[in-house]
Amino acid sequence: MPYIIETNNLTKKYGSLYALRDLDLKLEEGNILGYLGPNGSGKTTTIKLVLGLITPTYGKINIFNKDSSKNFEEIHKDLAYVASEPAFWSNLTAKETLYFFSKFKDNYDKDYQDKLIKRFDLDVNKKIRQYSRGNKQKIAIISALARRSKLIIMDEPSTGLDPIMEQVFRESIFEAKNNGQTIFLSSHLLEEVEAICDQIAILKKGRMIEFGNLEDLKHLNQTRFEVYFKDKKPNLLKIKDVINVKQDKNKMTFQVVGSTNAVLSEILKFNPSRIYSKPTSLEDLFLSVYKNTK
Ligand SMILES: Nc1ncnc2c1ncn2[C@@H]1O[C@H](COP(=O)(O)OP(=O)(O)OP(=O)(O)O)[C@@H](O)[C@H]1O
Numbered sequence: 001m002p003y004i005i006e007t008n009n010l011t012k013k014y015g016s017l018y019a020l021r022d023l024d025l026k027l028e029e030g031n032i033l034g035y036l037g038p039n040g041s042g043k044t045t046t047i048k049l050v051l052g053l054i055t056p057t058y059g060k061i062n063i064f065n066k067d068s069s070k071n072f073e074e075i076h077k078d079l080a081y082v083a084s085e086p087a088f089w090s091n092l093t094a095k096e097t098l099y100f101f102s103k104f105k106d107n108y109d110k111d112y113q114d115k116l117i118k119r120f121d122l123d124v125n126k127k128i129r130q131y132s133r134g135n136k137q138k139i140a141i142i143s144a145l146a147r148r149s150k151l152i153i154m155d156e157p158s159t160g161l162d163p164i165m166e167q168v169f170r171e172s173i174f175e176a177k178n179n180g181q182t183i184f185l186s187s188h189l190l191e192e193v194e195a196i197c198d199q200i201a202i203l204k205k206g207r208m209i210e211f212g213n214l215e216d217l218k219h220l221n222q223t224r225f226e227v228y229f230k231d232k233k234p235n236l237l238k239i240k241d242v243i244n245v246k247q248d249k250n251k252m253t254f255q256v257v258g259s260t261n262a263v264l265s266e267i268l269k270f271n272p273s274r275i276y277s278k279p280t281s282l283e284d285l286f287l288s289v290y291k292n293t294k
C-alpha cells in the first residue's frame, strides 16, 4: 500500500521551542487520519509543514511518494486544504469565492459543489463579511471537497458547525473516502474522530505519543459509570481494568478501560437501582494518556 503522506524525523523549532519533534507519520491511501492534541501541541505546525507553508528545521516529507521540498506544484495539483480559520475576501459572495477557488483545479466538480451547497444548506449569495464562522467554514469545506483531490488536509474543520451540519460533514467525509480519497483531519472532537477515522495520532508538546487504529488505542477507550444501589455494593477493585472507583452512600462512580461486560455482570448481581454510563470525554482521555507520558 503506497503512503500518501510519509514523514521522517520531521522537526520544526522556533528558537529553542520544538513546535514539532521527530515526527514519523505514515498515512496510507484511502484512510482517514484523526490528528489529535491539545492547544499548542503541533497540529497546525504539522499541517503547515506538509503543505510547504513553512520549512522544516530538519526531517523529510514525502507526499504521493515525492519529496515535498522539490515537487511543490505537482503535489498541490492533487491536494485540498481547509484552514482552521479560513480567510476569504470580505467583499466577494460565497458563490464568487467558490468560483474563484474552482479555477485552481482542472477537474473541479461543479455538480458535486452544487450538491454540497444544498446539503450544507448554504445561501451562497451573501458577502463573505456577512457570514457567521460556521458558514465560512462550510464554504472552505465545500470548496475543498469539490476539488475531488487525492489528499484533503483539514485543520479543525468542524469547530464552528452545529450538530446537524456536523452530521452532514461526516457523511461528506465518508463519501470522499468511498471515492478513494485520503483525509488528514486535525480535530478536537474525539467523538468525530472515533466515528469517522481509521487511524488516530495524538500529539503532546510537539511529539506524537500515540499512533494506531482504534483497536490499537483501546487502552484509551474508557467508559465512565455512575451506579446507584439500594443496599449492598459490589467490590469492583477485583475486576481488571476498573479504575478511579469512588463510593458515596448508595452511589459508586468509576471508569472501565475497554470492554464493560465483566463489570456489568458484577453490578447486576447487586440489584442496582440506576446505571448511568457514557464514554469518557476527550479531556478525560488526554489526562489518562498524559499521566503516563512525560
Ligand atoms: N510562528 C511561530 N513562532 C513561534 N512559535 C510558534 C509559531 N507557530 C507556532 N508556534 C508554537 O508552536 C507550538 C505548536 O503550535 P501549533 O499551532 O502547531 O499548535 P496546535 O496543535 O495547532 O494548537 P491549537 O489546537 O491551538 O490549534 C506552540 O507552542 C506555538 O506557540
Ligand SMILES: [Mg+2]
Pocket (backbone or CB within 6 Å): 043, 044, 045, 084, 155
Ligand atoms: Mg492549530
